[in-house]
Amino acid sequence: MADTQLTKKYFASNAEVKWCPGCGDYAIMNAVRQGMVAAGKPRDEVAIVSGIGCSSRFPYYMETYGFHTIHGRAAAIASGVKVGNPKLDVWVISGDGDSTAIGGNHFIHAVRRNINLNYVLINNKIYGLTKGQYSPCSEMGQISKTSPYGVIDYPMAPLKVAMGLGATFIARGLDAKMKLSEEICIRGAKHKGFSMMEIYANCVIYNDGAHKQLVDKAEGDNHCIVLRNGEKMIFGNEEQFCLVQDGFAIKAAKVADVAEADILVHDETNAEVGTLLAGMRPDNGLPIALGIIYAIEDKKTYDDMVYEQLAAVKAKRGRSVDDIMREGHTWTV
C-alpha cells in the first residue's frame, strides 16, 4: 500500500500550515520528515512533543502522534513519553526561547541523561509568537520590542552548553542549507542517545536576517564551515580558509599560508575539539560550525538503563506487589 511507504508525504498531516510565508520552519519540517523516513518507524510509532512558540505548532503538521504542550517543558514531557514507551521514536521540536529561557532546566537535564530523544532546537534568536522580544540566544545589541536600545544580555551557545553536559550528538544546521539540515536530521534520527540538533532559522517578521551573515550569497560561506567527518576543515566561498591548531585553541588561516598537514581534520568523536568547534563565532574571527560537530555511540541511554535496572532488580529481588505489601512485621488477628 502506497501510504505505508515511508516517504516525506507519509509523515505530513492534512492540517493547513500556518507559519508566515518565508519562515525558516518550512525547510526544517521537510528535514525532520526526512529524518523520520530514515529512522524507519511507522508513523503510529512516532511521537512529537513541542512546547510553546511558533515552532511548537509543528506536531499539528505531522501525521504522527503529537503533543503540543506548555512553554519550556517539552523535554520533560518527552522524557516521560520515551521512558513510558521506549519503542516510540520521540522527537522534540522547540525554539530558542522555549529551550534556553523558560525550558533551560529541562533542556540541560535531558542532555545530561542522554535520553534517546531527537531534539530539534530551531534558533531564530527571537520570540516570534509573542511578536518580537529578545531571547537568550539574541545577539548583543540586537534591537527588539523589549530591547529598543539594544540587547545587553550575553548570548547563550546551546551546543556548547550541551557539550558541557556530556552530550553524545550535537549538530548545527541552517534553514537555507536544506540538504545539510536533512543530513543532520537523518543522522540525528539514527543516533541512539540524545540528538541535539540546533537549526538556525530566519524570522521574516521579527528578526529578518537573523543569520544573514551566513546566508549572504557572496560572503556567507566565509563565515561558516560545514564539518565532515574525516575531512580537512576548509571553508570559504573559494575554499580559501582553513582551521588550524593554536595552542589549546583553534584559529582560522588562509589555506595558502599554512602547510597542508597543519590543517585540522574533523574527528566527530573528539569531545575537546567538539567543544571548541561548538563555540566558534565570527566575532572571534572563527566561522560558525555547521554539520555534525560531535557524535559518539558508546554511551548508554537513560531509557535503556531504566529498563536494564528494572530487569536486574526483578532478577535479584523479584518481589510481587503481594510480597511488598507483606513486608516487615506482620501479624494476624
Next chain:
Amino acid sequence: MAENAKLTSAEQIVVKFTGDSGDGMQLIGNQLTALAALDGNDVNSLPDYPSEIRAPTGTIAGVSGFQMCLGDHKIYTAGDAPDVLVAFNPAALKHSAKFVKAGGIIITNSDSFTEKAMTKVGYESNPLEDGSLAGYDVKAIPMFTLVREALADMDMPNPAKDRCKNFFVMGVLCWLFNKQQQLVLDFIQEKFGPNAKKPKIQIAEANTKAFKAGLNFGETTIMFQERYDMGAAQIEKGLYRNITGNDAAAIAIAAAGHKAGLQPFIGSYPITPATDLLHLASEFKDAGLVTMQMEDEIAGICSAIGASCAGNLAFTTTSGPGLALKTEAAGMALILEVPLVIVNVQRGGPCTGLPTKTEQSDLLQAMFGRNGDSYMPIIAANSPADCFDATFQAAKIALKYRTPVVVLTDGYIGQGSCPWKVPTMDELEDLTPYVNFWKPEDHPGEEYVSYKRDPETLARDWAIPGTKGCQHRIGTLEKDETGAVSHDPMNHHNMTVIRKAKIDNLAAVLPEAEINGADSGKILVISWGGTYGAVKGAVDRLIADGKSVSGVNLRWVWPFPPNLGEIISKFDKVLVPELNMGQLSLLLRAKFLVDVQSLSKVQGDPFREYEVIDKVNEMLGE
C-alpha cells in the same frame, strides 16, 4: 523489687519520646508502635521533628519527637496529653514536660543533666532535683552508666555504647507495658543480625544486652510502683502490618498499576514531607514501578504526563510548594484529558512555611490553583492506612474519567503510622475496565476521534501512541471534538461546560457520606482528611455523654458526596474543625449556603479530641 510494681489494666496509654534529632526518636517510636501492634493493641502515631537534619545538639530547636497512643479499642489519633514522656536530655525535657498529663510519668536520662547541658537550655538549677517537676512522677535513670555497665565486656567506644540507650529504654517500656520481649529481640536480629540487609553483628549484640538491661532494670528497681497491661483491641480479622501514610501510598501506586495492567510511573522531585513516598517507591523496581527523579517539581509532573500520554498509569508526588510549581502542568493534564494522580502531602504554608509540620491548607490550592475553569476531583486520606485506599481510588477515577485527581494527605498521616489490614492483590478491584484504550479492531468501520466522549462519564476516547492507524494530535490549546485547535467562542464555552460537568457528574456515583450518630440533631461536625481521627473520637465521646451531636467525614472533598446537602439540612449548626483558616468551611458555605462554623488550628500539630469536644460544648452552650 518487682513485686512492688502492681499490674494495672489500662484502656489506652499515650507515650511521647523526645530527644536530639540525631538520637533516633522516630526509630524508637516506630519500634514501640510495632511492638504494641504486634501485641494486638490498636495504635496511632505522630512523628514531630525539626526541619534541620541535625540542629545543634542539646538545643530546644533540635528536639525531635514522636507521640503515639496504644489502646485496647479502636484508636483514632496519637492521643491528647501524654501519660508517659521519655525525654532523653534537658532540652527534650524543657521542650515537652509541659505537655504531659498531670501526674504522668516522665522517664529521663539523669546522666545527660550536666551543668553545661542544663545551662544551654536555660535551666538555672537541676529540674530533677529542684522540685519544679513536683506534679509529675519523674523516673530519673542514669542510662549511660547502666548501659556502659551492661556492655562492660564489649570492645566498643563509649559513645557507641551510649547509643544503645534507646534499646535500654525499650527494655524498660517493654517491662512497664507488659509486652513480649521476644518481639523486640526478633526485631534487633532482623535489623542488625546476620540475615539483615546490612548485618552489624556487634550492634545486634550490644542492643540485645542493653534491651535486657532495661528489662531487668524494670524488674529489679523500686522506681516503678505500677506497670500496665492492656488487652487486645477488637479489630477486623486479617493480616496486619504497621504502616505510614507515605509508605501506604507508595504501595498503592504499584498495586494500582498492576490492577490496571499498566506500567506504574512516578515522576517526582524530593520535598518534605512527601519524600518518604518516593524513597519507598524507588525500591519497587522489581514490581515494575518506574520512578524518575526529575530536575524540579515541574519536570516531575511533566514527565508523569508524558508517561500517561504513552499509556502508563502515572503519578506525581509532592507537598504544598511543589503543588504550586506544578500548577500549569496540572492544567495541561486537565485540558489534554489524560489520567494523572497528584499526591500532595500537605505541610505548613504559605511558601516554605513549616516543612516538617502538618497542615491542611492546600485544599483551596488543589481546588482553584490553576488558571481557567479547571475543576479536578480531590480525595482526602483520613489515616495512614487509608492512604493506600485513597491513592488506589484516585487512580481508578483518573483512569475512568481521563482526568487528573488530587490526593490530599498531610504530614500527620503521611509520616504517622497505624496498623493496616493488608489486602491481597486478588481482593483489590480490577481497574482494567477503566483503561479501555481505543483500538481500531474494537470499532470496525469507525475513525478515531480524540475528544469523542462516553455519554455517561464524558470521558474521552483515548488512543495511545503505538496504536495502529490512530495517530493524532492533542494539545493545550482549546480544541474541538476532533482535537483540532479551535478558537470558536461557542466551542470554548461548550468544552468548558463539558470539562466541568465531567467532574460534577462524578458526585452521583461516589459513595454516600455516612453519619456517625443520629441523622438529625443540634450539631454536625464535618471532618476531612487528617481531622477524621480527632473528630471521630470526639463525636463518639460526645454521643456517649448523651449530646445531640453527629459526625460526617468527607472522603471525596470535591465533588461533595451526593447526600451531603441533605445531611447538613437536618442539623441546627455545622462545625468544621480544620488545620487551616477555614478552607472547607468556605467551600461548604458557597455550595450549600449554610452558616458553617470553623474551628481553625494552624500550629503544625493535629487536633486533639478535647479541642473538638470543648468547641462543641461551647456551641451547645454547655
